[in-house]
Amino acid sequence: GTEEGKEEVKREEPRVEITEEESQFITEKLKDFFLETAAGGLIEKKCMMKLMKIIGDFSKFRSKDIGKEAQAKRLEEYDGDKEKYIDVILDTMNKEEQSFNFCTTAVLNKLEVTHDKYMKSEQNLIMDPMCQMELLQKGIENEDNTTEIPDELDKAKTIELLKESNDKSFEQYKGYKDAVQKKDPYLTPVVISC
DSSP states (O other), X not given: OOHHHHHHHSOXXXXXXXOHHHHHHHHXXXXXXXXXXXXXXXXXXXXXXXXXXXXXXXXXXXXXXXXXXXXXXXXXXXXXXXXXXXXXXXXXXXXXXXXXXXXXXXXXXXHTOOHHHHHHHHHHHHTOHHHHHXXXXXXXXXXXXXXXXXXXXXXXXXXXXXXXXXXXXXXXXXXXXXHHHHHOGGGHHHHHHO
């Protein structure tokens, strides 16, 4: 084994082309970020949570139009061809996943972190129950809470509206059940929420 032989075995890391605006966004998000490595060469857990947040923020920034387009497409198929409606949902999920993977690669490229190191660090993080709780809490804290809530929307009215919404969702789902079962039974909660 020469050094040249070792280089040939090394896997090529995926790369993505990003716009100047995207590059500036990532650079701004990473300006106060310091990559810390823990035992076994993994990314330190708190650091990994920050990194996941940065990737999530970039993904939201980059794919802000996917949700709007998806809602418009769902409305076109609503109460029409059930299978087309399910196809719109599947297509949206694929686009969101591709966008998230693109964003992950872009941020990792900027930090010069391999996908392998990131994936192993992520696996290590999600195996830790304390980190799971913290991630859940951060997810709740990061929800958009800038929406003005009308005064008449008290706890009782909120519960009433949620019950009505759930009842309607389940009633609507009955019409889509066969199409969902045919395409992908795991889509059931997604279709109910759409």
